Amino acid sequence: MLAPADMPTLPRDKSVSRSTLCKITGLGLAGVARLLAGASIRWIASQPDTCQRVYFANHTSHLDALLIWASLPRLVREITRPVAAKDYWSRGALRRWLAEEVFNAILIDRTDIKVHQSPVDLMLRQAGETRSLIVFPEGSRSTSGEVGEFKSGLYYLAKKRPEIELIPVHIDNLNRVLPRGEFLPVPLLSCISFGPPLWLERDESKLDFLARARRAVLSLKE
Amino acid sequence: MNDIRTIALVAGVLLLLSVVTGVGQFLKRHPDRGIDAAAVRTFNMRIRGWWVLCTVLAAAFWLGSTATVTLFGFVSFWALREFITLTPTRKGDHRALFWVFFLFTPLHYVLVGLNRYDIYSVFLPVYATLFVLARAAVAGDYKRFLERTAKIQAGLVVCVYCLSFAPALLELRVSRGPEGLSQLSSRDANFRLLFFLILLVQFADCMQYVWSRMLGQRLVAAAVSSNRTWEGLLGSATSTALLAAVLWWAAPPFQPWQAAIVGLVVAVMGFAGGMTMSAIKRDRGVKDYGTLVVGHGGVLDRIDSICFAAPVFYHMTVLVIGS
Numbered sequence: 001m002l003a004p005a006d007m008p009t010l011p012r013d014k015s016v017s018r019s020t021l022c023k024i025t026g027l028g029l030a031g032v033a034r035l036l037a038g039a040s041i042r043w044i045a046s047q048p049d050t051c052q053r054v055y056f057a058n059h060t061s062h063l064d065a066l067l068i069w070a071s072l073p074r075l076v077r078e079i080t081r082p083v084a085a086k087d088y089w090s091r092g093a094l095r096r097w098l099a100e101e102v103f104n105a106i107l108i109d110r111t112d113i114k115v116h117q118s119p120v121d122l123m124l125r126q127a128g129e130t131r132s133l134i135v136f137p138e139g140s141r142s143t144s145g146e147v148g149e150f151k152s153g154l155y156y157l158a159k160k161r162p163e164i165e166l167i168p169v170h171i172d173n174l175n176r177v178l179p180r181g182e183f184l185p186v187p188l189l190s191c192i193s194f195g196p197p198l199w200l201e202r203d204e205s206k207l208d209f210l211a212r213a214r215r216a217v218l219s220l221k222e
Numbered sequence: 223m224n225d226i227r228t229i230a231l232v233a234g235v236l237l238l239l240s241v242v243t244g245v246g247q248f249l250k251r252h253p254d255r256g257i258d259a260a261a262v263r264t265f266n267m268r269i270r271g272w273w274v275l276c277t278v279l280a281a282a283f284w285l286g287s288t289a290t291v292t293l294f295g296f297v298s299f300w301a302l303r304e305f306i307t308l309t310p311t312r313k314g315d316h317r318a319l320f321w322v323f324f325l326f327t328p329l330h331y332v333l334v335g336l337n338r339y340d341i342y343s344v345f346l347p348v349y350a351t352l353f354v355l356a357r358a359a360v361a362g363d364y365k366r367f368l369e370r371t372a373k374i375q376a377g378l379v380v381c382v383y384c385l386s387f388a389p390a391l392l393e394l395r396v397s398r399g400p401e402g403l404s405q406l407s408s409r410d411a412n413f414r415l416l417f418f419l420i421l422l423v424q425f426a427d428c429m430q431y432v433w434s435r436m437l438g439q440r441l442v443a444a445a446v447s448s449n450r451t452w453e454g455l456l457g458s459a460t461s462t463a464l465l466a467a468v469l470w471w472a473a474p475p476f477q478p479w480q481a482a483i484v485g486l487v488v489a490v491m492g493f494a495g496g497m498t499m500s501a502i503k504r505d506r507g508v509k510d511y512g513t514l515v516v517g518h519g520g521v522l523d524r525i526d527s528i529c530f531a532a533p534v535f536y537h538m539t540v541l542v543i544g545s
Contacts, residue, residue: 038303179313186319187299189307 022101029102030070030077037063037177038189041071044220045196046167048073052132053165053197055080056154058147058217059136060175062088063185068134068169069103071192082134083123085110106133110140120156134169137213141180147218150210158200158209165197168213170220193220225410231417231472232280239276243269261435271524272424279420283413287392288335290416294389295331297521298382301529302327304522305377308506314363315370318354322374326350327382334386337393346383351375380498380529381522387532391416394539396474411474418466418473419488419535423528426462426489427496433457447500455493462489475542484538488531495530499523 033039057068065082072080086107089099099105106126108119127133135157137150158166173190195216200209246266253259282290306319326346333342354374358367396411434454442450466485470478499522 038307173307176307176311176316179316182313182316184317184320186306186316187303187323189303 019101025098026077026102027074029066029098033063033066033070036185036187037067037174038187039067039071040189040191042191042193044193046194048076048194049165050076050079051165052127052130053080053167054132054154054157055134055167055169055194056137056213056217057134057169057171059138059141060171061141061178061180063174063178064136064141064171065105065134066103067171067174067190067192071194076132079130080132080134081106081126083108083119083136085140087111118156120153120160123157124160137210141175147214150214152206152210154213155200155206155209162200166199166213167197168195168216168220169193170195170217172221195220225414227472228410228414231414231469235276235417235421239269239272243273268428275420275424275524279417283417287389287409287412290392291331291335291389294385295328297525298331298385299323299327300521301381301385301525302377304520305381306374308502309373309377311370311373312363312365314361314365315358315374317361318357318371318374321357322350322354322378326353326378330382330386331389334390334393337390339390342386342390346378350378354378381525384529384533385525387536388416388419388528390536391419391539394536394543396539396543414472415474415539418469419532420528421469422462422466422485422488423492423531425465426458426485426492427527429458429461429489430454430493430496433461442497446504447497450493450497450500455490458493459486459489462486475539480542484535487534487538491531491534492527495526495528498530499526 055068057064065084069077069080069082082103082105084099084103084105084107086109088095089105089107090096099107106123108122123133123135135154137154138148139151139153142148154166158164170193171190172193173188176186176188177190178185198213198216204212246262246269249262250266253262278293279290282293302323311319330342330346330350333345351371355371358371392412392415394412394415396415430450431454433456434449434451437453437457438449438451440452441448442452442455463482463485466473466488467478467482470476470481473481473484476484
């Protein structure tokens with residue numbers, strides 16, 4: 001499934017000709033993140049694949065996107081782009097470089113959402129026909145550790161591109177590794193669980209779909 | 223490795239491991255012997271664990287005492303991760319935990335490596351404790367204050383402080399033997415001492431299981447552990463004392479009768495360690511630390527007995543050397 005021969009031919013964009021430094025940094029950070037967060041990775045009734053997917057996860061820590069990205073096999077990782085908040089990731093040259101060059105992230109402006117440039121359109125445009133995305137439908141990190149209600153972005157994503165596989169991801173214990181408002185991590189053990197894909201059903205309402213997606217994430221807790 | 227006793231000990235252990243591996247494989251191939259298949263699987267898994275343990279220890283010994291202290295340092299670090307992951311802490315403990323992991327634990331092992339018993343014997347139990355209390359207070363969260371700080375302290379003492387007494391054996395001045403000379407750098411003798419401890423602890427664990435299965439009637443505490451019985455404890459303490467007495471020549475400062483007492487105490491302490499960890503696990507509703515986070519081996523499950531036995535073994539050795 002992950003043999004190089006099966007890899008989709010990538011469009012010639014920035015990420016293909018990424019410099020060696022970016023690649024090494026990416027590999028190094030992925031390794032450090034997995035080690036530091038003691039991450040164990042589970043695929044439950046699901047398999048890593050290079051087909052186009054949207055990974056949606058509960059959001060507990062700044063490390064979430066990095067860790068999901070790091071948990072994917074390298075070939076999958078190279079075609080997967082985290083969707084991250086512009087206000088956080090474009091602050092400072094290092095952060096911007098990491099976000100744009102190393103993680104190849106799509107930065108979304110949370111403060112300035114307009115109808116004619118909706119984040120969903122932007123994401124889909126950036127994803128093209130081959131790229132997978134990592135999104136956090138809660139919008140922001142939860143403070144309580146509970147999984148909050150999902151925002152409607154995931155529904156519109158599914159509606160506009162109904163053929164894309166939506167993979168639920170549950171992140172456990174990472175909020176204790178790096179809680180909100182802290183910048184030094186504590187090396188506890190965390191767990192990243194990937195679940196089976198789901199799609200938007202015909203005639204499924206927005207609320208039903210979002211509730212089902214949220215349940216899919218929660219069901220991976222055990 | 224030029225000491226005849228070291229060679230004898232290593233050869234003996236290798237022989238024993240090969241024999242039990244053979245038995246394990248035989249039982250696996252012949253499932254119709256009336257022995258529970260799950261028990262055979264557990265047995266084989268344990269044996270594999272011992273091979274890994276022996277290989278790692280041999281490598282560390284070969285590299286020297288600094289490498290061994292470092293190895294134990296990493297084991298402590300990992301065990302503490304498991305311990306703190308299992309016990310819920312609050313956000314107010316975050317900064318305290320950061321220093322516990324990245325300052326106190328490594329520094330303690332540096333002090334052990336430098337053989338500064340005068341400092342490391344109080345460093346964690348006193349200074350780290352005071353720091354954790356104060357840091358959590360300054361963080362401004364008073365909810366269940368004593369409970370949270372006690373958890374961190376218990377983790378530090380069991381996973382780091384107690385375990386570090388095992389590699390600390392390497393820094394002891396062991397002086398005994400027919401030569402009657404005070405050997406300052408008796409590397410072999412020190413490594414044999416550490417190996418003796420690990421061997422006794424593993425043997426006691428194993429005997430506890432065997433005796434419990436054969437004669438076990440009365441559970442010590444049914445709510446905490448469903449396989450630790452008084453008969454198992456008694457049997458394991460006796461067998462371990464016997465083994466220690468037979469192997470007295472391997473452990474430098476001991477006479478046979480002293481070795482027997484050491485074996486007895488090590489078995490009882492190992493039992494205490496197992497019971498304690500069981501109690502913590504039961505409280506948190508997990509069976510072993512390995513299943514806590516899928517895919518991790520569960521270091522804490524492996525070292526609970528040695529954590530409890532190591533400090534007592536260390537101080538008994540010091541006592542015997544001093545007399």
